[in-house]
Structures are given as C-alpha cells and as structure tokens.
Amino acid sequence: MNFKINRDKLFRAILYGSAFFLIVLIFGFFITFILESSESLTKFGFGFITGKQWDPVDGHFGALPFLSGTLITSFLGLIISFPISLMIAVFLSEYFYKGFFHNVIKTAVELLAGIPSIVFGFWGLFALVPLIREFQLSIGIEPYGVGIFTSAIVLSIMIIPYTASISREVISMVPTDVKEAAYSLGATKFEVIRKIILPYSGSGIFAGALLALGRALGETMAVTMIIGNSNSMPTSIFSPGNTMASVIANEFTEATDSTYVSALIEIGLLLFLVTALINLVGKYIIKKTVQF
C-alpha cells in the first residue's frame, strides 16, 4: 500500500517536473540571450537599434538596416496576403461550406502550410526572381531580381494559411441566428458578410493577421535566399536588403570576434522579444473572442 502511494507521488512529481522544466527552458532562453549579447548591449546601448552602419571589419554594429528590412518585408507581405486570406476564409465558411470546391481549397491551404520554407526560397530564387527581374527591366530600374519586394511576395504566400485558417475559425463562430436574422430582413450575402460577419469576427481576424505577422518576422530561410543580403539601408522596395533573421543565418557561423557574435545574438534577442510579444497579444485576443 505504502509503495503504491509513493509511485503516485513519483508520477505527480514527474508531471510537475516536466511542466516546471518548460518554464525553466523559456527563462533559460531569455537569460542566455541577455548574457550572450551583454557585450553588445553595454557597448552600443540604444544606438544599436538606430545605427545605420553594419561594418564588422571596423566594429560598427547598427541594426537599423535589418530592422527596417524585417519590418518592410513583413508588413508588405501581410498587406498582400491579408485580402486573399480573408477571401479564402469567407469562401470556405460562407460560400462553399461543404462539397468538392470546399475540400479542394481547404486541402490547397493545408498543403501550402506544409511546404518547407527552404523550398519556398528555392522556388522563389529560380521561378520568381527572373520574373521580377523582367518586371524591373520593363519599368526601368536596376534589375536585381532579388530584394525586399521579392521576399515580401514569397512571405505573403507563406503566411496565407495562418490568417486564413484563424479567420475561418472565427467566422464560423458567428452565431447562425444573427446571420439568419439579417437574411430574413432581405440582406444579400455581401451585406451579411460586410455588416454582420466582419464586425463580429473583426478582432479575431486581426489576431490572425497578428500571428501571421509574427511568422513573417521570424521567417529565415526563404528570405535569406531571395533578399539579396546587402547590409546597407534599403533605398526602395525593390532594393536588396537583409532581415534580422537572414543576417543571423548568413553571418553567425562566420563571425569570429566576440563583439560581432554578441551583436548578432542581440539581433536574435530583439527578434525573440518582438515575436513573443506579438504571439501573446494575438493569442490573448483569440482567447477573448472564443469566449463569446
């Protein structure tokens, strides 16, 4: 009998232990980032974020080119993908909520979410970059092909599934009687969608966009392959640049002196904090919406 109780206690301890371990892990992440980037944190301070020059040879480390590269590609990607994601969500939940077309589009979105980012990057490099280059030639600017605009397009394709699936979930939670009430008053489907469904699920859709933005900010491989890896400030949306994630991917194994490494880790820390914040806010909004 005594033996059995001990085993129960042991089992409980294992459960608690692993739960506790996760929290330790997250704190460990945070502390590691702070410790490893402390050299750059103390040396550059706030100037790290506003510095426009990234020159490892001279020891100048300013992350503004990468910050702006990340923000421009992510927001541009989100702006491109948002209307399309919303269309898919509406398509799946209001127009074709079952049947052949529903399954086709649903499977397509799921498959899109399953394609590894490296394959997106490879495809972008060989299929999309030549197209963009031709486009750039035709409007008479320097035909890099690679660059911020190309990355934003690939990112927008990559994040469609996130916004679409969350929006669909929120839209499906709009109570049927409210919709039916509107229909019974003679509203068309468009009016129901615009005046009932979208206001009702607005905050949830916003959260979906936020989570997609978090994905886009941290996306590494696809962007690394097609952004052109230039460490200067981007001058237009067609110019090559670098994002926070791609500069880490490119330079981390080559970085030799400790300031360089800690500067790169500080970029990692910034990325970690921003994406954590965005995710927590997004999840919080979704939780609030689901409670209704």
Added chain:
Amino acid sequence: MNNELTQNIDINTDKISFLIKEKKIKSRIIKDKIFKYITIAGALFVSLILAYILFYVAKQGISSINWNFIIELPKPPGEFGGGVSNAIVGTLIMIALSVIIAVPLSIAIGVYLSEDRKTKLSYWVRTGLEILQGMPSISIGIVVYVWVVLQMGSFSALSGGIALAIMMLPVVAKSTEETLKMVPYSLKEASLALGVPYYKTILKVVVPSGLSGILTGILIAVARVAGETAPLLFTSFGNPFMNVNMMKPMNSLPLVIFNYASSPYKEWHSLAWGASFLLMVMILILNITAKIISRKWKIKF
C-alpha cells in the same frame, strides 16, 4: 424572387420611390454577385499558386530522383550524378533523436496541463508553450548553439536533434492536452473507483484513450521539423560525407537544399531540386498519415 419583391413594392409605394428602390435592389444584387466572384477568384488564385509551386518543384526534381540519388554520396562540382544518401540518413537520425527527446517530455507536459487546468503553474506553462510555438526557429538555433555546440566544442547531430526537439515540444504538448481534455471524466473516475492508483489510471486509461490525438500531434510535429533549416545551420551544420556519429556534424535534406541551391553549379542545383522533391513528398505523406489516423481513430464518447 426578384419579381415578387418588385411587385410587393409596387403595391405599397408610388411610382417614383418604386423606381429608386428597384435601382437600389439591382445595385445591391450586382454588388453581391461581384463580391462572390472576387472571393472565388481569390480562392482559385491561391490554389493556382500552390499548383504552380508543386508542379515546378516536381518538374525540376523528378528527373534527378533515381536509385543512385538515394544510395550515393554527393559528387564534387562538375561531375554529373551523385546522390544525397548522407542527407537522407542524417535527416532520419536527427528526426529520430528529436522524437526521442521531445515526445516523453511533451506528453508529460500535456498530461499535466489536462490534469491541472486552472492552476498558476499551468497558466504559465501554457504561456510558455505559446512563446515557444511562435519563436523564430533561428533563435532556437542560436540558443542551442550556445548551450550545446559551445560546450561540446564542435557542431554535432545531437545539437541538431535538440534544436528540432525544442521546436516539436509545443506542438505535441498542445495536441496531447487538447485530446486528453476530451476524455470524459467518468472514465477516469470509474478507474479510480475500482481502486486503480492514479498513475496507472493516467497511463493505462486516460493516455491510451487519447492515443490517436497524441500520435497525430507527433506526426504533425515531425512534418513541421523535417523541413526546418534555420535551427540546423549552427547546430548540425552539414557534412559532405556519410556520418552516423551523433557527436559529429551531420547533413540533412534541408541543409543540402540550402547549400546546393546557393552554389553556382548546375549539377548541384539538380541535386537540390531532387532533395526538395523528396522532402516535400515525405512531408506530404506524414501529413496525410496524420489526417487518416485522426479521422479513423477519432475519440467518440
């Protein structure tokens, strides 16, 4: 339908307002139709993009897939042929490693969350899982580099496996929690009432009845990490030779794609396309299996 509406209006109103209303109804109907077609066009557009990507990768990759591709090592640039056997073996080893590390831990966390639903610790664990899930994979790579690679003094497959395990953790833990929450309380109570100890109730009654959900979660997590490159860049690093030693750098399919795609050699590009195709087929099979399992063994109570 339209005629009925207009007739009703005709009876109730005079001629002028009737004309205005008919115009309004017509424009509303037209707006509705336009919106419908735009929506359909958007959905079709996405499926076309997907089809294009799949077709493009398949077209480029299928020609380099043959028996030699699977059993041979990569050849130096300039020589045609060769394969990616080291990357295939490496991917399998690292996925196995990450499954061994992540699955017991994440199932334990999932069980904990489904048992203690509203304690302070469970709130923080849930928050932690959310942070981990949204964490950029490159950040995980950095931390594992500091924790494992710097301590061991060299890049290794083990560190790659740990990085992938950290990525798997939130997915498996979440799906375990969600599934076990659906197991009815009465089942657990019946077992406890029969005098079965708590740990046996959980391990032999609760977890087995949610097994399909847990298995689906594991498969989805494997599909997610199989294509991950960023956390492997500074952990398993890549290796042009065959290696099965966990303490040494090891190649994997995503790393092959990254390294060969950015090289200037045509032969290496075709190897990378082959690897992309193989990777996509692998992930597709994993996802389909997960779907079949979740559909066939769905918990019904």
